[in-house]
Amino acid sequence: MAGARDTVRGWGFVAPALLWTLAFFVVPFVVMAAMSLATLEGRELIWGVSLENYRRLFGQAYLFRAILVSVEITLTVTVVSVVLAYPLAWIIAFRVPERWQRLALLLAILPFWTSYVVRSYAWLLVLAREGIINKALIGLGLISEPLTLASTRFATVTGFVHFFVMLLTLTIYANLVQLSPNYRRAAIDLGANGWQAFRHVILPLTLPGIVTGAFLTFVLCIGDYITPQILGGNNELTGPQIIMVQLGRGANFPLAAAMSIVLMALVTLAYLAAARWLRLDRI
Amino acid sequence: MTKPTPPRRVQIATATCLALLPCAAQAAESLNALVWCDHTDPALIEPFETANDVKVNRREYEGTATALALLEQSRPGDWDVLVIDSIDVPRVIDAGLMAELPRDQLPLDDFFGTVEMKDSTSRDGKIYAVTDKFGYNTISFNSDKVDPADMQDMATAWSDKYKDRIAIYDYYIPVMGLVAIADGFKTAELTADDLPALKKTLFTMKENARSVGEVVASQTALATGEVDIVVGGGEWLTAVLAEENPNLTWTIPDQGAVRWSEAIGVLAASEKKDLAAKFVEYIVSPEGQARLATSSCYWGMPANRKAGEHLTDAQKSVLRWDEQDNYLKRAQLYPAPDADLDQKMQDVWLEMLQH
Known part of the structure; x- marks a missing residue:
């Protein structure tokens, strides 16, 4: 009797989360998957089971290229962000005096307080032909003609990295400060030098923080269309940009849904690759 | 029993909130x-x-x-x-x-x-x-940086003479209309058979362009000197910038423009x-x-x-x-494609963006 009551109570506790997931993930996902199998005839939506949208995505060069561009940019951003964020998190965790660490973290995440769109346009001004970087380089006599920085993939990656370094710094820092200094001391006592202690002890122990941050970076980056739109100058299209064009211009919901499913599949692959180290309890 | 009186600060705060409520604006x-x-x-x-x-x-x-x-x-x-x-x-x-x-x-x-x-x-x-x-989708430019006479011919405006100094307005209908006019087509009579010719011109234009952007991005590119020409621009693009920079202007080329x-x-x-x-x-x-x-x-x-x-x-x-x-005599209306042509035009446009 008590067991049955516990079961009912257990379901009662779980039900809100289940209903939430059902309403805001499962149902939308099923609708989106069904939509990706529908087709457009003229402007009329025809429900059915057709792989036409997927055939177009992988068969039409400009659509397939959008998927490749998304993956290339996302991987570049993730790797560069990790490489920059790790030393920053390390410095904040181990080199900045404890009483200043909060302030240092605050400064590190300060750009989060600015609107995403405003930040992208700010970068556009910084990277412009007559922006501060080109003016400084010309002023220093390092170049005679302005460099093409804005409206390039470099600009897109820069805008993304600026944002995601902050995110990764937080996750890596949270992981680093949990590590007992005894791990490093023990490694040194056993004859490891500084690099070996880092490579074989500290780095593996901080992988959960790195991978969690990297996974979040991957998810957020591959789904973003604003930064490539503003900073990339539309010189190459990413998957989310294709989705926006299909929704906004052609009301082609089936093709947009198919591209969304492909992007979700890529995120799932990233999750599977990272699952071994994804330990949220460690950050 | 006496009704409890709220503290004075609460009274003041409540009165202030009520005063600030936009009742009168309803x-x-x-x-x-x-x-x-x-x-x-x-x-x-x-x-x-x-x-x-x-x-x-x-x-x-x-x-x-x-x-x-x-x-x-x-x-x-x-x-x-x-x-x-x-x-x-x-x-x-x-x-x-x-x-x-x-x-x-x-x-x-x-x-x-x-x-x-x-x-x-x-x-x-x-x-x-x-x-x-x-208004018009035509050519906007910085008269200080480009030869205004060149802007009277669309083929010159987006030629390699101005390579990397051109932005393209990111809306396929008017810009493809403009390209159609430059190529000698009538916007009202465009068919799918005309698209290969338009595609060729669009690809040339893209090769010489620095960016393709919507309204604010195109305005920013022109205002910051990132580019000197916006294909598809017009009074709607430069008017709000003209007060600060009167050199940012527009023209209707000899071939015409899209209205x-x-x-x-x-x-x-x-x-x-x-x-x-x-x-x-x-x-x-x-x-x-x-x-x-x-x-x-x-x-x-x-x-x-x-x-x-x-x-x-x-x-x-x-x-x-x-x-x-x-201007009204020289401009042609936006193309008005049916659903099928519209999809084909979008495909060409996206191909151009990925080019």
Whole structure:
């Protein structure tokens, strides 16, 4: 009797989360998957089971290229962000005096307080032909003609990295400060030098923080269309940009849904690759 | 028993909150308008709201397909007013979405030449929408940085002479229309067979372009000197920049340009048709037209000539008021593709972006 009551109570506790997931993930996902199998005839939506949208995505060069561009940019951003964020998190965790660490973290995440769109346009001004970087380089006599920085993939990656370094710094820092200094001391006592202690002890122990941050970076980056739109100058299209064009211009919901499913599949692959180290309890 | 008195600070705070509540601002009625961004300017809307004790809720959209999708997803009566591309008015009339407008309340006799677009906005002698603003998708440029004479020929404007100094406005319909005009096609007669030729020109243009961007990105690129030419630009792009930088200007090349035109109407499912029609009448009145022409989102020519009485000489100069009769003769309307051609044009456009 008590067991049955516990079961009912257990379901009662779980039900809100289940209903939430059902309403805001499962149902939308099923609708989106069904939509990706529908087709457009003229402007009329025809429900059915057709792989036409997927055939177009992988068969039409400009659509397939959008998927490749998304993956290339996302991987570049993730790797560069990790490489920059790790030393920053390390410095904040181990080199900045404890009483200043909060302030240092605050400064590190300060750009989060600015609107995403405003930040992208700010970068556009910084990277412009007559922006501060080109003016400084010309002023220093390092170049005679302005460099093409804005409206390039470099600009897109820069805008993304600026944002995601902050995110990764937080996750890596949270992981680093949990590590007992005894791990490093023990490694040194056993004859490891500084690099070996880092490579074989500290780095593996901080992988959960790195991978969690990297996974979040991957998810957020591959789904973003604003930064490539503003900073990339539309010189190459990413998957989310294709989705926006299909929704906004052609009301082609089936093709947009198919591209969304492909992007979700890529995120799932990233999750599977990272699952071994994804330990949220460690950050 | 004495009723407890709240602390004085609480009383003051409550009184302050009540004083700040916008009770007086509550309008008796509301209108829901699905519009382009120029119709969201408070300077345009507020005089009508005040005069009629009504709140006009504006929902901004881009692209007719989006508007149609929004209407399809809404309940009948959710929307009262629709602003739409004039060339797409027949589509919404055919779909039974538009209500008839009272002809005698519209100052159509005061309109510029052909901008009324009777063929699009009327059916069987009944008016379903009215043109309220128009302008051109043409060539905007920095006259300080490029030779204005070069801008009179589209092929030169986007040639390698100006490589990496060109931005392309990211809207396939007008820019492909402009390319069609440059290639000698008529925008109204475009077919799928013409697309390979347009594609070739678009690819050339893209090879010489620095970026492809929407309105703000194109304006930013021109204003910051990132580019010196915007293909597909026009008064709507440079007018708001001209005050700070008079060198940012536009022209209609010798081959011509594309004329954009927006129309406003009342939705058939509206439950407030009289109020909605009153709003339309306000928008096409000389005062409303002058405010719409100089909307903070983008400028454009008012359809009603009498708006000129409410515009300054400087504003008219930016709009090229005195040259409109000539411009109207040389410009062609946006292409109006059917669904199939529209999809093919989008494919070409996306291919160009990935080129």
